[in-house]
């Protein structure tokens with residue numbers, strides 16, 4: 001059965017499928033390719049070059065050769081190129097969105113939202129490029145002048161995950177290029193098509209040869225180990241799972257690389273008895289079911305104060321029952337397929353574990369027969385201590401509800417995790433809201449908000465959720481070294 005439309009076929013026909021090194025698209029050195037599959041149908045969308053460690057080193061050669069000239073390019077010029085890339089993303093928003101829906105599965109409306117969100121990092125950092133500044137002042141003794149300035153860290157290696165194929169890349173490329181760094185990108189092997197299309201837009205925007213190089217590969221560990229062992233590399237920025245992030249941190253130690261790590265989450269979602277329940281349910285729908293639940297910021301554990309727990313569960317379940325499931329290109333679909341069969345198995349296993357420990361299924365709870373890898377949007381309540389999903393990222397459309405009695409108990413439950421990316425809390429008590437910002441151990445807090453991400457804000461976590469921040473004024477400093485000089489005045 002063929003499910004691709006003519007528009008999809010045209011888009012795939014014009015897509016680059018090689019690796020990009022020094023401004024030239026080429027095959028993998030081995031000539032090998034791998035298949036990219038539509039998770040809604042199981043059909044192959046494209047064959048993409050399967051790069052090796054040697055291809056990775058060739059990409060680093062190009063990034064290293066281009067580094068000095070790009071660092072010396074005027075910040076205004078770097079900003080203008082990024083701004084053109086932003087404009088091109090707007091022009092090609094429908095193509096980028098369709099590609100993301102095809103290779104990752106998210107509904108088309110959400111994919112368009114990702115184009116808006118993701119491209120904004122290009123515009124934001126086009127404006128930050130000209131604001132890189134330093135400090136100038138007297139030393140405490142009054143005998144010298146202190147000058148603090150910044151310079152690009154050098155060639156960077158950027159590894160991205162499959163769940164936000166465009167935004168996870170622009171969140172790194174935007175600040176890296178604005179700062180004057182060259183990059184080698186390794187996109188997730190499950191969703192490389194959006195990155196390849198986007199790389200074409202970067203070339204069209206005027207990014208010089210060698211500044212952005214892309215190596216697609218099924219051998220993530222092999223390519224990455226080779227690149228990271230090379231002393232010309234100066235930084236790694238990784239978004240993905242915590243276990244892989246820990247491996248990369250160990251490898252980064254060998255050459256004392258700068259690191260940015262955007263890792264896994266296990267977000268708590270607290271609903272207090274003074275919350276506006278309509279807003280809390282709206283927030284829950286966004287925080288849990290956006291991106292099919294496959295987001296590092298996805299609410300993983302709902303903790304609801306006892307007096308409102310039944311009403312919150314009832315209203316949430318009503319909304320979840322109305323969600324349309326199907327291929328993301330179809331009208332009325334808000335839940336697409338999960339990325340692959342393993343993701344469906346994981347949701348099924350976590351639901352089975354929760355029910356075996358006493359949880360009740362209010363709606364959903366089962367896998368959906370193929371083609372495609374779908375799981376029913378699900379609400380569970382009565383989650384008991386020891387349930388696996390309290391510790392593990394669900395990464396699927398499963399909302400799990402437990403209750404609490406006092407604010408302190410709610411906070412303790414929320415903080416009882418090795419992760420600390422984001423915490424959500426719904427309350428109309430302003431003083432409590434302020435207290436929670438201090439007491440929730442997370443890098444970000446959604447206070448009466450189900451989505452917080454935007455290009456102007458520093459995104460990132462604490463504890464096992466990572467190191468560093470992407471976006472905001474902070475984002476560009478991840479790609480800049482700080483240089484201090486003392487000029488004696490006598």
Ligand code: NAD
Nearest residue numbers: 160161162187188220221224240241244262263264265296
């Ligand atoms: P993953 O860790 O399996 O893969 C991420 C990337 O790392 C992919 O490009 C993959 O090819 C590569 N990779 C895998 N093994 C590697 C190795 N040994 N060496 C080098 N690279 C390797 O994660 P995923 O399944 O693609 O993404 C989901 C995870 O990403 C979730 O844990 C999610 O929470 C996290 N995530 C975090 C953020 C954030 O900003 N904190 C954003 C999105 C996703």
